[in-house]
Amino acid sequence: MIDERKQRILQAIINDYISSAEPVGSRTIARKYDLGVSPATIRNEMADLEMLGYLEHLHTSSGRIPSSKGYRLYVDSLMPVQPMTDREKALIDKWYKAKVRRLDQVFQETAKLISKLTRNVSLVLAPQISQAAFRCMQFLPLDEHRVIAVVMTDAGFVENRIMEMAEGSTFEDFQRMAGVINGNLAGHTLGNIRTKSLKEIKSSIGDEGLYQKAMEIVSKALDSEKKERLYLGGTSQLMEQPEFHDVDKVKELLLMLEEDQLMKDILHAHLGDGLSVSIGQENKYSGIQDCSIITATYHLDGELLGSLAVLGPTRMEYGKTMSLLNYMNENLTEVIKHFKW
Amino acid sequence: MIDERKQRILQAIINDYISSAEPVGSRTIARKYDLGVSPATIRNEMADLEMLGYLEHLHTSSGRIPSSKGYRLYVDSLMPVQPMTDREKALIDKWYKAKVRRLDQVFQETAKLISKLTRNVSLVLAPQISQAAFRCMQFLPLDEHRVIAVVMTDAGFVENRIMEMAEGSTFEDFQRMAGVINGNLAGHTLGNIRTKSLKEIKSSIGDEGLYQKAMEIVSKALDSEKKERLYLGGTSQLMEQPEFHDVDKVKELLLMLEEDQLMKDILHAHLGDGLSVSIGQENKYSGIQDCSIITATYHLDGELLGSLAVLGPTRMEYGKTMSLLNYMNENLTEVIKHFKW
């Protein structure tokens, strides 16, 4: 392990680099941070830190910048605790007190808020409901030939689809069927439904065609729920950061962010880790190897729900962002609990 | 009016500038376009065209670029007709044949497709349903204390909200109420509902508190429908255009695009004009005065529904984009007609 003085110097370098975005030289450190040693000594230590892989050199005569390994050490043990300011907490509380009616609005607005406070791109992965259960369904008459099937999952999402009425069947048939399905399937997950309850329902309903269609609707509704939703916030904030003053880099990232499935995969990689930080080259996806992602997973009653994340340059205010994500996490969990039934 | 030769020269300049994005010189025009006159003559004509306000000069020794006024003349009468290629039509048809179940998906995917084909940002304003009517509502039991109210508008959107059950009332009360409301309000618009049918319903329902709550739900649902939705596509395409190789410009536009309400206002300004082109400084909003917006409004049974739009640099392929928007418009109208009931 590196000795304490090296740690102090590394800490100073990273702190400085995070706020200035400029390579840090020995003189700067000696002047700004009172380490009681001369620039020359710091130079020696810097050379050592570079040997050990914590710092990098763009060219011989420029200051040092932290490597992924350097940031990692920083995040794990050198980082100053940066609790949230009262002003930020007040802003968040105020926002969360303004009751939002629809669950999807909650996620969208949460994403906006996070990006606003961190000046980085935020991602909110809304509940993954693969394990979540069917709650109930209902049919609504549309015209002579069609009904609307409304399916609810127990996490609060409602899906609706148009359904053709089979020849000769009446709306009352559908209502009866809804009763049977609700009686048999309530509380069951998609996997469960496929295996368990089918026979009983089939026989209660009687009409094979009707049954087929209804089950298709239920499956599809639960299936589309399974595809969790991703909400993005503050993509234009990207360009605030000096490292993204290059159009090509921005384009690359924006293209990536537009690819829903890719971003979901990236978030999935850290799902369940609590508060997780993935720094620069630690990321598997090549497009974001000069970025860091901090994700916070939220649970409810022990069940994994989704995650909040911030994507920004490796030169990121880790401490502050982590505090924020934690706080947002608590608040969001509270709100979801309120929606859960 | 300017004579025919001037028109031909202006046409050549704009065509060239649209494809090259470089200021156009007299020599280039003489070489590439067979106008039967020498560069010197073209220079004289260009000077005239600049006097008349159709062209602009960055500095004395650089070629000309079209002014907003120049583009306007071009779009109105000089522009070559650019019918869509078979390949493009095939792509669109193929896409529209793949039946999309949910109406909101249709809009989102339409936006993506437009941006893909035009390499510009696209905007789709989904049906504005202020005139659209209440179709029916239904209550679904949730637990002992709550029900879910599902409200449908006749344009195919379904909204659902959680509703606390008043003390002492039963689910049967709600079902009865739904019957009354459906019987009285079906086909009515929000404005209509507020004035006309209230008394009859009030008396049929009897319970004042129940009535209050239900009407609140209906109003809010119709109200949130009224806020039409805006779908964006291809924001990262912006950076493909050489005029947006500057990060600050991109940031400004992205910020604008993130502001939902602003973009809606901009689209509203051209609603109902059929195919409308707004060029550069013709735009009222300062952030987009070096951009052009082409919007196409779509109707159904004479009723205004929404619009498709493309936002890009003034140097835009007007002819191609307009053909595309027209074609997309037809297709989208078809799809919506299918959804309408």
Added chain:
DNA sequence: GGTTAGCACTCACATGACTTGAGTGCTAAC
């Protein structure tokens, strides 16, 4: 009188020499 060749002039942009300054690495002295 409209058209064109010719020519001087302008201006952005590229190139290369030079300077500056921040920063390192090494060595020798403390």
Added chain:
DNA sequence: GTTAGCACTCAAGTCATGTGAGTGCTAACC
């Protein structure tokens, strides 16, 4: 082990210069 001193490196800025695309004007041409 620490530090001062010094030579060295390299990016970035500055300046002079050259180049080329392009214009505007004038005088000759048809």
